[in-house]
Amino acid sequence: DIQMTQSPSSLSASVGDRVTITCRASRDIGNYLAWYQQKPGKVPKLLIYSASTLQSGVPSRFSGSGSGTEFTLTISSLQPEDVATFYCQKHNSAPFTFGPGTKVDVK
Amino acid sequence: QVQLVQSGADVKNPGASVKVSCKTSGYPFTFSGITWVRQAPGQGLEWMGWISPYNGHTNLEQKFQGRVTMTTDTVTDTAYLELRSLRSDDTAVYYCARDFDSGGSGYWGQGTLVTVSS
Numbered sequence A: 001d002i003q004m005t006q007s008p009s010s011l012s013a014s015v016g017d018r019v020t021i022t023c024r025a026s027r028d029i030g031n032y033l034a035w036y037q038q039k040p041g042k043v044p045k046l047l048i049y050s051a052s053t054l055q056s057g058v059p060s061r062f063s064g065s066g067s068g069t070e071f072t073l074t075i076s077s078l079q080p081e082d083v084a085t086f087y088c089q090k091h092n093s094a095p096f097t098f099g100p101g102t103k104v105d106v107k
Numbered sequence B: 001q002v003q004l005v006q007s008g009a010d011v012k013n014p015g016a017s018v019k020v021s022c023k024t025s026g027y028p029f030t031f032s033g034i035t036w037v038r039q040a041p042g043q044g045l046e047w048m049g050w051i052s053p054y055n056g057h058t059n060l061e062q063k064f065q066g067r068v069t070m071t072t073d074t075v076t077d078t079a080y081l082e083l084r085s086l087r088s089d090d091t092a093v094y095y096c097a098r099d100f101d102s103g104g105s106g107y108w109g110q111g112t113l114v115t116v117s118s
Helices: none
Strands: A004-007 A010-013 A019-025 A033-038 A045-049 A062-067 A070-075 A084-090 A102-106 B003-006 B010-012 B018-025 B034-039 B046-051 B058-060 B068-073 B078-083 B092-099 B105-108 B112-116
Touching (some): A010 A019, A019 A084, A019 A102, A033 A062, A045 A062, B003 B092, B003 B105, B010 B018, B034 B068, B046 B068, B046 B092, B078 B092
Parallel strands (some): A010 A102, B010 B112
Antiparallel strands (some): A004 A019, A033 A045, A033 A084, B003 B018, B018 B078, B034 B046, B034 B092, B068 B078, B092 B105, B092 B112
């Protein structure tokens, strides 16, 4: 099975900073990658699918890029409400494995 | 609006079984797959498997094969997850989610906490 990794595992940044999270797949998954945000104590929320397509209603400061085995989630200007753990997930074929998550805090 | 409402929290003894329900509304139930994900306390998201309400086809994560059954009821638009031979490390919040054809799971249930403890 394809393994998913994320880096860093956690980060702390200031409001207004540009934040980048990387997700890597152990084999080529094309552009079949989704990103989720899970705020503390809340249900996961789909942010991006197909690597770069923003889900309806998601703020435009979130963007995704990449294909093949390396992907990035970028928050262009970090906001206090973005404190959360972010997960990538492959969605090319089962198993639809999640990455281990990246915890984002605001300084 | 689309809603997925799950059954309430449950406490089980080791070795027992649990069945979690996921009642859907607001969309044609057979048009989208249902994914089950779990999250142990303080841990990340774990994909368990997927079921098509259209034809009942399932695809399970290998580690759950033989211990998990996913089913759907197209009369009540409800999906079910049954987990057998429970162990303490099955203690987790279990989520159902509606899949999008374009990829990803766009609507989630509120989660069901299953605690396995003697």
